[in-house]
Amino acid sequence: MSVLIKNGHVIYGESFEVVKADVLIEGNRIVKVAKEINEPADTVIDAKGKVVSPGFINLHTHSPMGLFRGLADDLPLMDWLQNHIWPREAKLTREYTKAGAYLGALEMIKTGTTTFLDMYFFMDAVAEVVAESGLRGYLSYGMIDLGDPEKTEKEIKEALRTMEFIEKLNSERVHFVFGPHAPYTCSIALLKEVRKLANEHGKLITIHVSETMAEIGQITERYGKSPVVLLDEVGFLGNDVIIAHGVWLDSRDIQILARNGVTVAHNPASNMKLASGVMPLQRLLNAGVNVGLGTDGAASNNNLDMLDEMKLAALLHKVHNLDPTVADAKTVFRMATLNGAKALRLKAGVIKEGYLADIVIVDFNRPHLRPINNVISHLVYSASGNDVETTIVDGKILMLDREVLTLDEEKILDEAEKTIEKLA
Known part of the structure; x- marks a missing residue:
């Protein structure tokens, strides 16, 4: 061809x-x-x-979350998650998640995303959608154990089952990634096991880190250190790790990320919408940290449009720094393309x-x-x-x-409407 x-x-x-x-x-x-x-x-x-x-390479999203677009707007992150998103996600089935994944894939194709890094549930269903759609997907099952050893075992088992499913697809476009959700939802035991398994299987890792001040407070109270220092001390970080958000990073955190070759996926729309804060983009770039761009899920953005995301990234950092030269167009374009490819080890x-x-x-x-x-x-x-x-x-x-040409647009839109009625 x-x-x-x-x-x-x-x-x-x-x-x-x-x-x-x-x-x-x-x-x-x-x-x-x-x-x-x-x-x-x-x-x-x-x-x-x-x-x-x-x-465009969307370095952090939750593609099936388009189903929840507009359902719980204008709320702080923890209220949004605990009282609105998590209760709805508890009702998700494989079939419902697949309907959301189709909607996400359709939106990404139509807005110029060619590769995306995803974290969600029922990732075997998402993998089937990626294979059919023609997109390039790096897919992680979001692991949460909340310090429960039984749950730790269960989550690792599900991640390995997902990995096996994806590998059996034998597609050069569909890849498995380990995805512990965040340091505040994962035990040290789970994080250490993920590190070990990623080394063993040669897989990338993605994780939410330092997204909100509340998270920083929680981790500092529990461990007496920042999330980045914690991950560094347990031997979790490496050049195969992509952290999402990285909003609340101090100089020591940035140094650690640079030393370990960690990539940060910047999500300006979501960080602004949830009022999480402004990540220190210029300081990260000055330290030599690879920074990519992501949309986050459509429930907190509210779209998967990477062109939109580039504009927001460029404008946010100019006004925040009171400096029009910060986050120039070429730098932001590089974040949305080449930097994402570098993080995913993709030519x-x-x-x-x-x-x-x-x-x-x-x-x-x-x-x-x-x-x-x-x-x-x-x-x-x-x-x-x-x-x-x-x-x-x-x-x-x-x-x-x-x-x-690869998906039935009308059918996908119709299915999304029917699915959200069932989830109400």
Whole structure:
């Protein structure tokens, strides 16, 4: 299978240089980026007046939570979780979760996300959806034991069962990740066992860390130290760990993250909506920490639109630091593409020969994206997911001219409505 994208403004290489060129894809790789490629291809796409961009990598989400979009807005995190989200999640079945996963996958394809890192329940069902949708998914079962040794054993068993299920799918696009929920919901025993298992099986780990002041207070009271120091002291951290949020980090925490090569997934929309705080982006970047971008779940965002997320990230840190030079467009674009790929050890996030063909085409033939003075700036500050016209993952076209080819859009929307009625 080959695809030739012609006449586009191509964001090329690690420096994101914008060039007028064609892009040739063969199999799942980009094989050539050059002017006027005339080689035959199975599919030819004319990208005149359009931008050919690396696909976006959503480094932290809970994809089935689109079902809860708009159900418990404008509340503090713990009230939102304990009194609204967790009681509804207790009613979830595999079938309901799968309906939510379909909705999430559809939204991501339509808004230009090509890869996502997920944490939720019934992850075998989510894995089936990812395989069918054509997306690239890194999937973790969210482990919570609340210090109960029986529960610890049960959660580890479920994680290993999920890993086995995903590995049997034998897909290069669907991967298992260990996902202990957070230091305040997981025992030290569980965290140590996860570290051991990740080493044994060569898997990545993702975990919520330092999201709110309440969490910092809870961990400090329980252990006498910050969540990051705690994780470091129990030998949990490494360059295979992706922490979500990292809002409340002091200088020592940042040093520890840098030393261990940990990636931080920044979730500005969710952090603002739940009033969790503002993560120290500039200090993390200055320390050399790899920072990616995530949307969090659609229940606390309320969408999975990475273009939206880039704008929020850029604006939040400028106003917070009273400095318009902070979180410039290229830095934020890098967080949403290359930095995410680096965290997932994925040869993607860049349009360049030899890289995975995970590409989106954004229609710039629109008033809010003209004149084309600065492509990266327009993507960060002016575009939205609705401007994405074509989504390609692993060399396969998932959406062409806004039509999703791998999923039944009407059926998914209908199923989501029916499911939330049953969960009421």
